[in-house]
Amino acid sequence: MNTLLDIKGLTVAMAGLGRPILDEVSLAVHDGEAVALVGESGSGKSVTARTALGLFPGGATVSGSVVVGGTEVVAAGPGDLRRVRTSVASMIFQDPRAGVNPVRRIGDFLTEPLRRIQGRSKAEATAQALELLGAVGMPDPPRHLRQFPHELSGGMLQRVMIAYALTADPRLLLCDEPTTALDVTTQAEIMAILGRLRRDRGLGILLITHDLDLAASVCDRVYVMYAGRIMEAAPSAALTSVPRHPYTRGLLGSAPPLTGPMPRLAPIPGAPLGLAEAVSGCPFAARCAHVVPGLCDATTPTLERHGDSQVACLRAAELIDETQGEGLR
Amino acid sequence: MSTPLLDVTGLCKTYGTNVAVSDLSFTLPAGGSLGLVGESGSGKTTTARMLIGLERPDRGQILVKGEPLAAASRLARAKAVQIVFQDPYLSLDPRLTIRAALDDVLRLHRHPDRAARVTELLDQVGLGAREAAAKPRGLSGGQRQRAAIARALAVEPDVLVLDEAVSALDVSIQAQVLNVLADIRRETGIGIVFVSHDLAVVRYLCDEALVLHRGVVVERGAIEALLTDPQDPYTRLLISSVPHAGWSPEEISEQRRALQQRS
Numbered sequence A: 001m002n003t004l005l006d007i008k009g010l011t012v013a014m015a016g017l018g019r020p021i022l023d024e025v026s027l028a029v030h031d032g033e034a035v036a037l038v039g040e041s042g043s044g045k046s047v048t049a050r051t052a053l054g055l056f057p058g059g060a061t062v063s064g065s066v067v068v069g070g071t072e073v074v075a076a077g078p079g080d081l082r083r084v085r086t087s088v089a090s091m092i093f094q095d096p097r098a099g100v101n102p103v104r105r106i107g108d109f110l111t112e113p114l115r116r117i118q119g120r121s122k123a124e125a126t127a128q129a130l131e132l133l134g135a136v137g138m139p140d141p142p143r144h145l146r147q148f149p150h151e152l153s154g155g156m157l158q159r160v161m162i163a164y165a166l167t168a169d170p171r172l173l174l175c176d177e178p179t180t181a182l183d184v185t186t187q188a189e190i191m192a193i194l195g196r197l198r199r200d201r202g203l204g205i206l207l208i209t210h211d212l213d214l215a216a217s218v219c220d221r222v223y224v225m226y227a228g229r230i231m232e233a234a235p236s237a238a239l240t241s242v243p244r245h246p247y248t249r250g251l252l253g254s255a256p257p258l259t260g261p262m263p264r265l266a267p268i269p270g271a272p273l274g275l276a277e278a279v280s281g282c283p284f285a286a287r288c289a290h291v292v293p294g295l296c297d298a299t300t301p302t303l304e305r306h307g308d309s310q311v312a313c314l315r316a317a318e319l320i321d322e323t324q325g326e327g328l329r
Numbered sequence B: 001m002s003t004p005l006l007d008v009t010g011l012c013k014t015y016g017t018n019v020a021v022s023d024l025s026f027t028l029p030a031g032g033s034l035g036l037v038g039e040s041g042s043g044k045t046t047t048a049r050m051l052i053g054l055e056r057p058d059r060g061q062i063l064v065k066g067e068p069l070a071a072a073s074r075l076a077r078a079k080a081v082q083i084v085f086q087d088p089y090l091s092l093d094p095r096l097t098i099r100a101a102l103d104d105v106l107r108l109h110r111h112p113d114r115a116a117r118v119t120e121l122l123d124q125v126g127l128g129a130r131e132a133a134a135k136p137r138g139l140s141g142g143q144r145q146r147a148a149i150a151r152a153l154a155v156e157p158d159v160l161v162l163d164e165a166v167s168a169l170d171v172s173i174q175a176q177v178l179n180v181l182a183d184i185r186r187e188t189g190i191g192i193v194f195v196s197h198d199l200a201v202v203r204y205l206c207d208e209a210l211v212l213h214r215g216v217v218v219e220r221g222a223i224e225a226l227l228t229d230p231q232d233p234y235t236r237l238l239i240s241s242v243p244h245a246g247w248s249p250e251e252i253s254e255q256r257r258a259l260q261q262r263s
Helices: A045-051 A078-087 A106-116 A122-135 A141-146 A154-166 A184-201 A212-218 A236-241 A246-254 A316-323 B044-051 B074-080 B098-108 B114-125 B141-153 B171-188 B199-205 B223-228 B233-240 B249-262
Strands: A003-013 A022-030 A034-038 A061-068 A089-092 A172-176 A204-209 A221-226 A229-235 A304-306 A309-311 B006-015 B018-028 B033-037 B059-064 B081-084 B159-163 B191-196 B208-213 B216-222
Touching: A003 A045, A003 A204, A022 A034, A022 A045, A022 A204, A022 A229, A034 A045, A034 A184, A034 A212, A045 A172, A045 A204, A078 A089, A089 A154, A106 A122, A106 A141, A106 A154, A122 A141, A122 A154, A154 A184, A172 A184, A184 A204, A184 A212, A184 B233, A184 B249, A204 A212, A212 A221, A212 A236, A212 A246, A221 A236, A221 A246, A229 A236, A229 A246, A246 B171, A304 A316, B006 B044, B018 B044, B018 B059, B018 B208, B018 B216, B033 B044, B033 B199, B044 B081, B044 B159, B044 B191, B074 B081, B081 B141, B098 B114, B098 B141, B114 B141, B114 B171, B141 B171, B171 B199, B191 B199, B199 B223, B208 B223, B208 B233, B216 B223, B216 B233, B233 B249
Parallel strands: A034 A204, A034 A221, A089 A172, A172 A204, B033 B191, B033 B208, B081 B159, B159 B191
Antiparallel strands: A003 A022, A003 A061, A221 A229, A229 A309, A304 A309, B006 B018, B006 B059, B208 B216
């Protein structure tokens, strides 16, 4: 299997912060695979996705490796970066309205990269824009080419953004909270489109989301991130049926269920770690119910394999025995 | 039967040619909790704004404990219904500490023992001395939302309207705030109108729910019955849109298109 995105030991740090923005992050996306990166605000999930395009925070110290379609982008020159961004990886964002020029028509927006970057003629670019709008399920492509962004709903405009991302004919699509600003029923539409693109074009997808249930239901594998570190990586089914990291369990226990018994929620105490706060040992230790003083705040756990999952928890092995039979989600 | 906390009949609101809310009626019994569920454009926020008097209904009436809301004085209206919005950053005064913001409300309403009430409120929403002395920008999203809830509760309103009040919070923080709201409901018996697109969250906090679609109530009932045996196709679509194991976005898209073609 061909690895589209291979991040290894990536650390991104900036002077004046208490902890690194990303700390030893390793993550891979293979051809045609859908992978989710789940975390709360400030966990570093968006920063991680952006590194795949060679976008690092200004003034940051970067170590480790990010290989995208065979090209190393850490410390890459402008030529390599341009090649990655125009032919390997594309990105869509949460708010489609922020990424589009409101005074230009959809047709101009879509044909510009096709003509200027991919070097198509005007007629070819228009034909391809029509095809792409069809591929993302827009009902009337010729009419949409003449429309302005304000004439389209958020869900429709997000499809236009996906079509725009596809103008580069990428092999990897980075989706940063693509449905967070949309209605729930529209979310399903966008997910259906991404699923179809993945099937038809063999696109690899990295889905950044805060919604663990969404991630597990549409992706093959899920990475759970907290305070710049990967806490757990597992196939979707394993993650939701046997969550091994206390943080993953906390996230699952924080969302009220739609069916079945409705117990009082057991939220994770405290708040996610800010960038200004220094960490020693496990970054989740301060909020963890299973913390052992002297152990968890002294040693930083690395990802270890337990069953189908990889878990960064010093007590993962004992906790699994402890919670067996308790009927945890 | 005792007078309901809220008795809303035939509420209508149009903006130009757009019908935001059409002939909406519901009652909220004492200590009740009602969910208004819908997506953007369903009229749920317009309804919330009419309930606190930020919008004037074109037609229809809102009775709070049997008295028309429209006829009440400003302070009386504030004591009848309070609201918490989605983004507390925009609803809290950035120049005031949380303690001062709470104190201000109490002074306006001539509360006899302000200091004690402020302490009580902070305790109720789980904020400590540090947070009380901070300005909104010194607080996290969850803490700001707790402060906004404390401010709304300050005058002991009959009804608390929560307009997507937990939607912008991280899941772990959302769960904390939901528990705060559940406790407040149990302890004070305040009536709650909970506006949300999230069915699971509505289920956690509400006994009953209305499902709104393009300004019209398509279904209403006890939340458990609504979720287990939905009658309206739109309610069914909303429920199946929530991601779960074995979820098929393709099927839901088809369901959605079928619904759109029918209307």
